[in-house]
Amino acid sequence: MVAVSSWGMLGSWEHDVRHLQRGASRLPVAAGLTGLAYGMGRSYGDVCLNPDGVLWQTTGLDRFVSFDPVLGRLVCEPGVLLRDIQRVMVPRGWILPVTPGSQYVTVGGAVANDVHGKNHHVAGSFGEHVRRLMLLRTDGSVIECSPTRQPEWFQATIGGMGLTGVITEVDMQLHKIASPWLEVETLAYHNLDEFFALSAASEYNWDYTVSWVDCLHAAGRGIFMRANHAAAEQTPAVQSRTLNMPFVPPVSLLNKYSVKPFNFLYFNLKKHQVGKKLMHYQPFFYPLDNVLNWNRIYGPRGFYQYQSVVPVEHGRDAIQAMLKEIARAGAGSFLAVLKTFGSREPAGMMSFAEQGVTLALDFANQGAVTLQLFERLDAIVREAGGKLYPAKDARMPRELFESGYPRLDEFLSYRDPGISSALSRRLTGS
Numbered sequence: 162m163v164a165v166s167s168w169g170m171l172g173s174w175e176h177d178v179r180h181l182q183r184g185a186s187r188l189p190v191a192a193g194l195t196g197l198a199y200g201m202g203r204s205y206g207d208v209c210l211n212p213d214g215v216l217w218q219t220t221g222l223d224r225f226v227s228f229d230p231v232l233g234r235l236v237c238e239p240g241v242l243l244r245d246i247q248r249v250m251v252p253r254g255w256i257l258p259v260t261p262g263s264q265y266v267t268v269g270g271a272v273a274n275d276v277h278g279k280n281h282h283v284a285g286s287f288g289e290h291v292r293r294l295m296l297l298r299t300d301g302s303v304i305e306c307s308p309t310r311q312p313e314w315f316q317a318t319i320g321g322m323g324l325t326g327v328i329t330e331v332d333m334q335l336h337k338i339a340s341p342w343l344e345v346e347t348l349a350y351h352n353l354d355e356f357f358a359l360s361a362a363s364e365y366n367w368d369y370t371v372s373w374v375d376c377l378h379a380a381g382r383g384i385f386m387r388a389n390h391a392a393a394e395q396t397p398a399v400q401s402r403t404l405n406m407p408f409v410p411p412v413s414l415l416n417k418y419s420v421k422p423f424n425f426l427y428f429n430l431k432k433h434q435v436g437k438k439l440m441h442y443q444p445f446f447y448p449l450d451n452v453l454n455w456n457r458i459y460g461p462r463g464f465y466q467y468q469s470v471v472p473v474e475h476g477r478d479a480i481q482a483m484l485k486e487i488a489r490a491g492a493g494s495f496l497a498v499l500k501t502f503g504s505r506e507p508a509g510m511m512s513f514a515e516q517g518v519t520l521a522l523d524f525a526n527q528g529a530v531t532l533q534l535f536e537r538l539d540a541i542v543r544e545a546g547g548k549l550y551p552a553k554d555a556r557m558p559r560e561l562f563e564s565g566y567p568r569l570d571e572f573l574s575y576r577d578p579g580i581s582s583a584l585s586r587r588l589t590g591s
C-alpha cells in the first residue's frame with residue numbers, strides 16, 4: 162500500500178497502486194477491492210482518490226498513436242500529458258483546443274473531468290473536441306463510443322469522473338494556429354459591473370478571457386485579461402524561469418495578514434501596467450506551472466478550492482454576496498479567478514462548465530472555520546441555482562451535488578460496479 166494525496170494536500174491515504182500496462186485486455190483488480198484511474202492527481206479534492214482501494218496509475222500509457230497533420234486529428238493514450246501535446250504540436254501549427262490552468266494534467270483526467278479553459282465562450286470544454294473514446298470496463302468489456310456511436314456511453318464518460326470505466330484511447334481534434342504567441346490585453350476593473358461589461362464586450366472578438374479578482378475587496382475589483390492567437394509568427398525572446406516551493410512550511414504562508422496587503426499591491430501594480438502585449442502561450446495558459454509545488458505554500462493542513470458556477474441572471478448578486486462573505490471572514494487567498502462561461506451545450510451528462518459566471522478561490526484549511534464559511538457560500542450558490550465543480554471539491558454536501566447535476570440518476574446507470582472513489586462514496590453512497 163502507498164500513501165497518495167491529491168493537489169489540495171488535505172491528507173494522504175493508503176492505496177494499492179497498480180501501473181496500467183499498454184495493451185492489457187483486463188484491468189488489474191484486487192479481490193474485494195474497487196479500483197479507480199489516477200492520472201497526475203492534479204484534482205484538488207477526492208475525485209481521484211480511492212482510499213484502501215486500488216488506484217490504476219495511467220501515466221505509463223503515454224503514447225501518441227497517430228496524428229493527421231492536415232486535419233489536426235490526434236489519437237493518443239490517456240496518460241499523455243497536455244504539456245507533451247503542446248510541446249510536440251505547437252511547432253507544427255496545432256494547439257489544444259481547450260486547456261486548463263495546468264499542463265501537468267493527463268488526457269484521461271482532462272476527459273474525465275471535462276475540463277474547461279479560458280475560451281469556454283468560443284470552444285466549450287475539453288469533451289467537445291473529443292471525437293472518439295475507448296473505454297475498458299472491469300468485466301473486461303471494451304466500449305468504443307463517440308458523439309454518434311453509443312453516444313450515451315460517450316456522454317456518461319465525458320465528465321464522468323472515471324466512474325464509467327478506464328479510458329484507454331482518445332481521438333481528438335486540435336486547433337490550428339499561426340503562432341505560439343498571443344496578443345494579450347490587460348485591463349483593470351473596479352467593481353463587478355465593470356467586470357460584466359468587459360466580459361460582454363469581449364465575448365465576440367476575443368478567444369480567451371479571464372480575470373483575477375481581489376477576494377478581500379467586497380466591491381469586486383480585479384484585473385481582466387483577454388487574448389487572441391497572434392496572426393503570424395513573432396518571436397520575442399522567451400523569458401521563462403521555473404521556481405520551486407522546496408518545502409512545506411509549518412503554517413500556511415497565505416493568511417489574512419499576508420493576503421490583504423498582497424492583493425492591494427498586486428492590483429495597484431497591475432493597474433498601471435494595463436495595455437496590450439505579446440505573450441507566449443505557456444505563461445498565459447499556465448501561470449502557476451512556473452512555480453513547482455506551489456500547493457505546499459498552504460502548509461501541512463493543505464487547502465481547499467471552492468469553484469462554483471451560477472446562472473447569468475443571478476450571477477452578479479451571487480458573486481457579490483460570496484465576495485462579501487469571504488471579505489467578512491478575511492479568508493480566501495491571492496489565487497482567485499472570476500470568469501464567464503458561454504452558452505455551449507455541455508458535452509457530458511456530468512459536465513461542470515455551463516453558461517454562467519464562475520468563481521474559483523483557494524482557501525487554506527483552517528478546519529471548522531473554513532468549512533463553516535463554505536456552508537454560507539453553498540447557501541448562496543444553491544439560492545442562485547448554481548453548482549460546484551467535483552474536480553476541485555472535497556466536501557460539498559450531497560444535496561447540492563444532486564441539485565447541481567440533474568442528469569445524475571441517468572449517469573449512475575452507466576457506472577462500472579468495480580470502480581469507486583472517495584468522492585463517489587461521499588456523494589452517491591457507493
Ligand SMILES: Cc1cc2nc3c(=O)[nH]c(=O)nc-3n(C[C@H](O)[C@H](O)[C@H](O)COP(=O)(O)OP(=O)(O)OC[C@H]3O[C@@H](n4cnc5c(N)ncnc54)[C@H](O)[C@@H]3O)c2cc1C
Nearest residue numbers: 200201202203204261262267269270273276277322323328
Ligand atoms: C494549477 C491547476 C490549475 C487548474 N486549472 C483548471 C482549469 O482552468 N479548468 C479546469 O477544468 N480544471 C483545472 N484544474 C483541474 C485539473 O485540470 C483537473 O482536475 C484534471 O482532471 C486533472 O487531471 P489529472 O491527470 O491530474 O487527473 P487526476 O486528478 O489524477 O484524476 C481526475 C479524474 O480523472 C479520472 N481519470 C484519470 N485518468 C483516467 C482514465 N484514463 N480513464 C478514466 N478516468 C480517468 C480519475 O479517476 C479522476 O476521477 C487545475 C488544476 C491545477 C493543479
